[in-house]
Amino acid sequence: MKQPSLARLLLGQIGLENRIFRRSPTAAFFSLIFPLLMLLVFATLFGNDRIGPLGVTAAQFYAPALAVYGAVSTSYWNLSIHMVNSRELGVLKRMRGTPLPTWMFLGGRLASSAWIALLAVLIMMVVGVWLYDVTIYVHTLPAAALTFVVGVACFAALGCLVAALSPNSNATPPIASATLLPLGFISEVFIPPSASAPAWLGTVADFFPLKHFARAFSGAFSPTLHGSGFAWSDAGGTYAILPHLAVMAAWGIGGGLLAVRLFRWEPRPETVG
Amino acid sequence: MAAIVVDKVVKRYGGVTALSGVSLAIAEGEVFALLGPNGAGKTSLVEILEGHRDRDAGTVAVLGMDPATGGRALRERIGIVLQEGGLEGELTVIETVRYTATLFPKARPIEELIALVGLQEKMRARVRTLSGGQRRRLELALGLVGDPDLIFLDEPTTGFDPSARRQAWELVRALRTFGKTILLTTHYMDEAQALADRIAVIAHGRIVAEGTPATLGDRHRRGARVRFRVMTDVSLQDMPPPFAGKIGAWIEAEVKDTTAALHALTGWAVARRVELDGLTVVPPTLEDVYLDLIAEQAA
Ligand SMILES: Nc1ncnc2c1ncn2[C@@H]1O[C@H](COP(=O)(O)OP(=O)(O)O)[C@@H](O)[C@H]1O
Numbered sequence: 110m111k112q113p114s115l116a117r118l119l120l121g122q123i124g125l126e127n128r129i130f131r132r133s134p135t136a137a138f139f140s141l142i143f144p145l146l147m148l149l150v151f152a153t154l155f156g157n158d159r160i161g162p163l164g165v166t167a168a169q170f171y172a173p174a175l176a177v178y179g180a181v182s183t184s185y186w187n188l189s190i191h192m193v194n195s196r197e198l199g200v201l202k203r204m205r206g207t208p209l210p211t212w213m214f215l216g217g218r219l220a221s222s223a224w225i226a227l228l229a230v231l232i233m234m235v236v237g238v239w240l241y242d243v244t245i246y247v248h249t250l251p252a253a254a255l256t257f258v259v260g261v262a263c264f265a266a267l268g269c270l271v272a273a274l275s276p277n278s279n280a281t282p283p284i285a286s287a288t289l290l291p292l293g294f295i296s297e298v299f300i301p302p303s304a305s306a307p308a309w310l311g312t313v314a315d316f317f318p319l320k321h322f323a324r325a326f327s328g329a330f331s332p333t334l335h336g337s338g339f340a341w342s343d344a345g346g347t348y349a350i351l352p353h354l355a356v357m358a359a360w361g362i363g364g365g366l367l368a369v370r371l372f373r374w375e376p377r378p379e380t381v382g
Numbered sequence: 383m384a385a386i387v388v389d390k391v392v393k394r395y396g397g398v399t400a401l402s403g404v405s406l407a408i409a410e411g412e413v414f415a416l417l418g419p420n421g422a423g424k425t426s427l428v429e430i431l432e433g434h435r436d437r438d439a440g441t442v443a444v445l446g447m448d449p450a451t452g453g454r455a456l457r458e459r460i461g462i463v464l465q466e467g468g469l470e471g472e473l474t475v476i477e478t479v480r481y482t483a484t485l486f487p488k489a490r491p492i493e494e495l496i497a498l499v500g501l502q503e504k505m506r507a508r509v510r511t512l513s514g515g516q517r518r519r520l521e522l523a524l525g526l527v528g529d530p531d532l533i534f535l536d537e538p539t540t541g542f543d544p545s546a547r548r549q550a551w552e553l554v555r556a557l558r559t560f561g562k563t564i565l566l567t568t569h570y571m572d573e574a575q576a577l578a579d580r581i582a583v584i585a586h587g588r589i590v591a592e593g594t595p596a597t598l599g600d601r602h603r604r605g606a607r608v609r610f611r612v613m614t615d616v617s618l619q620d621m622p623p624p625f626a627g628k629i630g631a632w633i634e635a636e637v638k639d640t641t642a643a644l645h646a647l648t649g650w651a652v653a654r655r656v657e658l659d660g661l662t663v664v665p666p667t668l669e670d671v672y673l674d675l676i677a678e679q680a681a
């Protein structure tokens with residue numbers, strides 16, 4: 110007769126979402142496997158030489174960059190698709206009719222997504238260290254961890270916004286991909302920064318949050334930057350995450366507020382028939 | 383105490399008025415059927431009571447609470463079976479039921495419940511492999527797993543084969559014996575008749591009749607339909623009314639006072655040594671009443 114505690118409800122919801130993830134091969138592939146394949150391809154392609162103006166090995170650049178990509182695939186791409194599928198199947202509506210508080214349902218789903226994003230990052234970094242001698246710097250790990258938290262929160266909020274805006278299940282993967290992949294190419298995720306790239310491309314990328322996630326996270330693994338990362342200015346080769354976190358926070362808060370306003374628990378009536 | 387009180391509820395979707403001033407009261411322990419054709423407003427009303435939709439006017443009390451603000455305290459005491467959907471395909475049947483049980487303060491025994499809805503053989507099957515009827519039975523189990531005091535069933539048996547329907551009926555009857563209040567919607571007359579203590583007929587967003595299956599639409603005051611053949615060669619002109627002057631192989635008429643009309647008819651036949659071949663006296667079915675009511679409303 111005892112009301113289940115909020116902690117138990119939240120853990121139960123996270124466990125359930127993790128189980129659904131384990132049984133969804135597409136989601137698991139794009140979150141965990143695809144970024145690793147990219148690392149193997151790039152490291153093979155560049156022979157783990159020093160690349161670009163950064164002066165680091167291919168793996169030292171790509172492992173953190175692709176870790177960011179894995180985290181964003183999970184919190185933005187998977188989350189928006191899973192959310193819309195649940196809405197179209199009526200799962201969101203049915204869950205809203207149970208005693209599980211709605212914020213707890215969403216919180217459990219977001220926490221599960223963050224947990225899988227963390228796995229994607231850890232797997233990537235472990236493989237990087239193990240196969241390609243990627244160096245980890247202990248003094249920048251707190252900044253990397255904070256960047257991960259802010260980045261995943263930002264992209265999860267934007268994933269919820271895509272879910273709120275997407276008309277149905279068929280539309281969601283193209284919307285999520287079309288907004289993520291092109292940015293990946295200009296945001297120092299798939300391609301290292303290059304001196305020959307036109308400046309306007311950099312300006313466009315600076316506007317969106319992906320480049321800030323990649324810069325702030327990858328900086329923690331750069332042999333040439335110095336400092337712990339908790340700085341506002343990158344003058345003189347200082348590792349500075351705070352300006353990047355500010356941009357991600359702005360996108361996350363703006364996107365999140367809009368998502369809350371537009372969120373729908375039911376499919377559009379037209380699609381019910 | 384009333385489990386549900388609905389007072390002058392109005393629901394509009396843009397220009398469409400789905401409910402125009404619906405009022406009704408459902409007592410605790412009652413099985414109440416909302417009977418009406420597609421588009422009558424059944425789902426709109428039930429989902430307002432479940433807290434899924436807002437109303438444009440009127441007041442509603444569900445277990446003494448307003449469903450718009452009742453929150454967790456209310457949802458712990460109600461079980462909802464939506465008109466369709468709500469299942470995650472990658473979970474198994476037992477996982478789905480077990481998980482839903484953890485959300486409630488008390489739960490029915492899980493395997494017993496799965497057997498009760500006839501899914502024991504599918505217990506470990508993924509939901510996406512179930513047939514439509516099997517999914518529906520799982521949704522039914524999810525509506526019952528929290529051992530709710532009040533259960534909403536929106537078209538619970540639509541799409542069932544006859545044996546699954548009988549099984550679902552048995553389930554509803556079993557719930558009634560536990561003292562549960564049940565509000566079910568249906569467009570099947572036989573279902574309302576078989577299950578409900580009381581029925582409200584809804585058409586075009588209005589309650590057009592309300593009563594027990596026996597009294598609905600003044601059924602007890604309407605006459606019966608009498609039908610027979612006369613194989614002997616006699617004049618039918620002097621038959622008592624309302625049979626006089628009827629022609630055709632079968633003579634058929636609706637009578638107001640059944641006893642008196644039959645007395646007059648059999649008196650006429652005995653006097654002429656005429657056999658009333660295949661004589662039947664059929665009281666109006668709920669279906670007749672229902673179709674009349676719907677037709678009146680449309681006219
Ligand atoms: N979400 C909605 N948006 C717009 N119109 C709706 C919506 N839901 C129901 N309606 C309309 O309201 C009326 C009543 O529908 P509904 O309550 O679903 O009836 P029933 O459950 O009896 O079939 C219908 O005309 C239907 O088209």
Ligand SMILES: [Mg+2]
Pocket residue numbers: 424425426465536537
């Ligand atoms: Mg309906």
